[in-house]
Each structure stands twice: as structure tokens, then as C-alpha cells.
Amino acid sequence: MTPDSQLSTSLPRSRAEELALSIQENIRQRQLAPGEMVSTLQEIRSQTGLARSTVSEAVRLLRERGLLEIRPGRGGGLFLAQPTPVVKLRHTLLTVADGTTATKDAIELRETLELFIAVQAARHRTDDDTLRLHRSLEAMREVQQDWEAFMQANWALHRDIAAICPNEMARAVYLSTLGYLQQSTAPALVDGSTATGTEYRRRRVAVHERLVEAIISGREAQLADIVLEHNSPA
Known part of the structure; x- marks a missing residue:
């Protein structure tokens, strides 16, 4: 060990980890299906009041875990990823x-x-x-x-x-x-x-x-x- x-x-969780867990719980409660929109970075910053760096880190954690994908451009944002x-x-x-x-x-x-x-x-x-x-x-x-x-x-x-x-x-x-x-x-x-x-x-x-x-x-x-x-x- x-x-x-x-x-x-x-060890306390970081703010980014707490936010990532909160987003995961929100996805579960909304019963979103793969491909459905979760939110946008701006919406999350506005709703939580957290710094851009904290929100970006939380999203990075969720992307790394294969839960989110980012789609750029008009109509883009954070979407629930397909479960490979x-x-x-x-x-x-x-x-x-x-x-x-x-x-x-x-x-x-x-x-x-x-x-x-x-x-x-x-x-x-x-x-x-x-x-x-x-x-x-x-x-x-x-x-x-x-x-x-x-x-x-x-x-x-x-x-x-x-x-x-x-x-x-x-x-x-x-x-x-x-x-x-x-x-x-x-x-x-x-x-x-x-x-x-x-x-x-x-x-x-x-x-x-x-x-x-x-x-x-x-x-x-x-x-x-x-x-x-x-x-x-x-």
C-alpha cells in the first residue's frame, strides 16, 4: 500500500470533484439518455457561481470517465456520451x-x-x-x-x-x-x-x-x- x-x-474532495458528482447526480435524476444535452459550461458557471477553472476541471473529469462529450458550435454544449x-x-x-x-x-x-x-x-x-x-x-x-x-x-x-x-x-x-x-x-x-x-x-x-x-x-x-x-x- x-x-x-x-x-x-x-482527504476532502476538491470543488471540481464535488461539482462532477453533482452533475452526475443531476444526470441520474433527469434520467437522460445517451446523446441528450446535459448543459453548457456557461449555464453551469451561472448556476453554481464557481470559477471557470473549477467548472472546466469538473467537465474534464467527467469526459475522462467517459460520461460527457463536448459538441462545439451552434446548439453545442455538454452531452451524455454513448456508453462504450x-x-x-x-x-x-x-x-x-x-x-x-x-x-x-x-x-x-x-x-x-x-x-x-x-x-x-x-x-x-x-x-x-x-x-x-x-x-x-x-x-x-x-x-x-x-x-x-x-x-x-x-x-x-x-x-x-x-x-x-x-x-x-x-x-x-x-x-x-x-x-x-x-x-x-x-x-x-x-x-x-x-x-x-x-x-x-x-x-x-x-x-x-x-x-x-x-x-x-x-x-x-x-x-x-x-x-x-x-x-x-x-
């Missing part, structure tokens, strides 16, 4: 009941896929991917003093790594475990205000730096040890 996944305290087999798989994983056992299962599944995802990212990265990973890593460094923001940056970095993997099924399962951990009572190691929490975050940044650099450099032989360290207890 990874240090950032031990069950000692709960991969989308159905991800929806099944995301609707597993909350609980300690389910959380441990999600963590175990994620860790099992961690090396495969990293190796695939090392083999298929592009220059754009390199820039994206560097930006995500820098965001993780910048928010070390804010425990919740740090964990959200951690999730975002792993999503960016997984996005490089060309294996759609493995990517879907991996991202679904991340989504489950985020939208459930996602666990954290320690209170971020403590000295131990500060040291923990410093070490987590360091191991993610090594992970990203190995992926960018295509050093597959190093990834097994780095992933093992990433998944090892503090």
Missing part, C-alpha cells in the same frame, strides 16, 4: 460501494498497474507529454504547504502519466481506480500541518521527480525500482 494511501484520515464497453467498465468501477475494503481493493489494483502504465508512458511519450509532465510535477512542488492541494496535484500527475498509455483497457481501469479514490473518502497518511507531514511530502515529491525523469528519458530499467519505492510504506 502506498504511503499516500494509508487509512488514517480522510470501456465506459461501462469505468462506470462499474466508479460505482463500487465506499468502504475500507473497497478502498484497499482500489489501491491494490492501482499499484498492480503502476509499473505497466509507467513503462508504456516511457515508450510512447511525446514532446508534448514531456512538457505536460514537467508542468504537473512543478505544480506538485509548488503546493507542498497545502495538504489537500498537494494530494490533488499528485492525482493529476498520475492521470497525465496514464493518459500517455496507449492500452485503452489498462488506462481505463487505472484511471477508474484514481477516480474512485478521489471521490470516495480518499485516505491520507498524516495531517499536513505536522512536521512529519512536511517531510512526507518532500519525499513524495522526490520519488515522483525520479519517476517522471525515468519516463521522459525512456529509462525503463529504472522504473521497477522507482515504482517499488513509490508503492512502499513510509
Whole structure:
């Protein structure tokens, strides 16, 4: 079990995750069928009063989970996506009941896929991917003093790594475990205000730096040890 996944305290959901869940519930209550319009970005911003960046992130999460598609132009907006087999798989994983056992299962599944995802990212990265990973890593460094923001940056970095993997099924399962951990009572190691929490975050940044650099450099032989360290207890 990874240090950032031990069950000692709960990590609050981000505003974007809360909004994504609210949109999902709205879709369920309206009993929308695939292809029907859900809303527009402007309508969601007006109804919620949330910042453009928060609404955009919530929509990105729902698109990533295969629930929404964006149609541009006149009559465009956010529409309920067609349920492909991969989308159905991800929806099944995301609707597993909350609980300690389910959380441990999600963590175990994620860790099992961690090396495969990293190796695939090392083999298929592009220059754009390199820039994206560097930006995500820098965001993780910048928010070390804010425990919740740090964990959200951690999730975002792993999503960016997984996005490089060309294996759609493995990517879907991996991202679904991340989504489950985020939208459930996602666990954290320690209170971020403590000295131990500060040291923990410093070490987590360091191991993610090594992970990203190995992926960018295509050093597959190093990834097994780095992933093992990433998944090892503090």
C-alpha cells in the first residue's frame, strides 16, 4: 500500500470533484439518455457561481470517465456520451460501494498497474507529454504547504502519466481506480500541518521527480525500482 494511501484520515474532495458528482447526480435524476444535452459550461458557471477553472476541471473529469462529450458550435454544449464497453467498465468501477475494503481493493489494483502504465508512458511519450509532465510535477512542488492541494496535484500527475498509455483497457481501469479514490473518502497518511507531514511530502515529491525523469528519458530499467519505492510504506 502506498504511503499516500494509508487509512488514517480522510482527504476532502476538491470543488471540481464535488461539482462532477453533482452533475452526475443531476444526470441520474433527469434520467437522460445517451446523446441528450446535459448543459453548457456557461449555464453551469451561472448556476453554481464557481470559477471557470473549477467548472472546466469538473467537465474534464467527467469526459475522462467517459460520461460527457463536448459538441462545439451552434446548439453545442455538454452531452451524455454513448456508453462504450470501456465506459461501462469505468462506470462499474466508479460505482463500487465506499468502504475500507473497497478502498484497499482500489489501491491494490492501482499499484498492480503502476509499473505497466509507467513503462508504456516511457515508450510512447511525446514532446508534448514531456512538457505536460514537467508542468504537473512543478505544480506538485509548488503546493507542498497545502495538504489537500498537494494530494490533488499528485492525482493529476498520475492521470497525465496514464493518459500517455496507449492500452485503452489498462488506462481505463487505472484511471477508474484514481477516480474512485478521489471521490470516495480518499485516505491520507498524516495531517499536513505536522512536521512529519512536511517531510512526507518532500519525499513524495522526490520519488515522483525520479519517476517522471525515468519516463521522459525512456529509462525503463529504472522504473521497477522507482515504482517499488513509490508503492512502499513510509
